[in-house]
Amino acid sequence: MTRIVKNPNPTLADVGEQAVITAIVAHAPSTRNGDDAAVLDHAAPNSRTVITTDTLVEGRHFRRDWSHPAEIGRKAITQNFADVEAMGARPIAALLALSAPGDTPLEFVADLARGINERVTDYDAELVGGDVTDNDRITIAVTGIGQLGGSLPPLRLDQARPGQILVASGHIGYSAAGYALLKEFGRAGVPAEFDPMLRAHCSTILTPGRGFVARSAGVTAMTDNSDGLVHDLYVMAKKSAVTINLDSAALQPDDLLVRAAELVGADPWEFILSGGEDHTFIGTTFGPPPTGFVEIGTVVRHNSMGAVTLDRAAPPYTYGWESY
Template identity: 40%
Template sequence: MPDEQRPVTVGELSEQAVLARVFPLLPTARGTLLGPGDDAAVVAAPDGRFVVTTDVLVEDRHFRRAWSTGEDVGHRAAVQNLADVAAMGARPTSLVVSLVVPDDLPVTWVEGLARGLAAASTPVGAGVVGGDLSGGPLVVVAVTAHGDLEGRAPVTRAGARPGDVVALAGEPGRSAGGLAVLTAGRSSAALAEVGPAADEAVARYLRPRSPLAAGPAAALAGASAMLDVSDGLLRDAGRIAAASGVLLDLDEDALAPDVAALAPLAARLGADVRHWVLAGGEDHALLATFPPGTALPAPFRTVGRVRAVDGAGPRVLVGGGEADVAPGWDHFAG
């Protein structure tokens, strides 16, 4: 029998009992014809096509329960997938979520996860239509997201052309700053004078804010290439450069507001603020290129230009020269 002084754990309930607590917390997806509860969901695809992406969060590699609540992890899991859909110029419609949990995990943590998924998905009209639940030694959250192109062509990484404007929607470096704060310890004496800035950075790490509506808006405005900035601005810009066969030349002055906003916090931690902004990941900003003269949809801002390749091939420059910081996150190289 569970002790009334402690939370009920997953291992003390049946799978059906856990799901019965979770299903009422999940949002209904736009276009859902048959939702959770059957062998599979049925979702309308009025465009005749659908965008699909998947991502996974593994405990102690992508998040720590000591730092993150269930709501935090649910929000993060939704945003990192919804941002990939938006980066194709599509409107997110539905999520499928698979969850692995240890027996001793409080059921309230799983309920929090559902609330976090809902909080991130509901504003864009997306919802959870199904998934799977299994036991395991640690928490793993796998999300598959779908999106509707609404008759538009997808915006890929391969369309940037010399002369295009490079534009960014979002604020790079915040998540990296938050991770640095958590690693240092939020009660560190070094952070005493920048308390609000430290708290804000942590919030942006735990629950990234992605400008999801900007993806379809960019497609409607004629974006030539676009992607979700998840592994760092330099690394992801390099992916557009490689796919398009061009140079992306970032204007460091255009990123100066991001550097200035984080500089006091970085100074207190002895960190390189430029590395946070240029190479920090998990902000889920959108990086796009637009033909010259395009009126950029909000909140995109110009941060560089596309140039023709030279003898060194496609790559990213900063202020016309080679970048002097490591490009960003790689899941296996670090």
């Protein structure tokens, strides 16, 4: 039974589990949500299901003094749907598992759900269910579900081949710059000109359909830049047993990235090569760059150990995000 409360700003403990679920469904509505499990429509003929999951933990992946709840919701969907699209698939649904302390404001959950709904709507997808539970810190786990249509293979990490070009879609380095600015100045202290970088870090925005376009245009291997450009490309290079060479001329930091780096006393190349969380799509193809992509390097040769170079030399920054 839902508790009756008079508090104009109730917490999760004030209202109880069912009211929390009701708030989520109200702000991220779906006709498939509300039963014991969601029943999705049959996949199209010659179609496969793609599933991924990712978790955001307060204090490790987001901070409430840096990010609005709706931004956190959008980010949670973006990072999962980017993984779906990196396979060349189309996102169709998401599940949310939310753990939060009882003193968390209900308004936080409502705004989180609103942000989730804004982002799934961008993809013509829905939040179709999930779970809520008590915890000592806010943890947001999203499962992304997609469909991979047609007979073309998925864009696997082990399908990069010598002679291909390396292509990318999206900003590289902006999220890392936004993070550095937030660490230095806090949300309120970052100059307005750097708003694109704050959005890149707090609420990454991607153009839906890039994965589908890439697969249709002949891209064979793809990943999203989530843990750092060199780090993520090394995973691809190792799985494909190749050396991938980045072209510094194609990756030159723009003026805004240079100014951000100067402001925090950093090297913009560190943002580009090791930053991560841009969720830029990076792929390999024998053809020209697909629509919305640009060439940033080449796959130069077989290499059983896998390697990533910058202008045929070792990159100055090679680290990336590691959970442990």
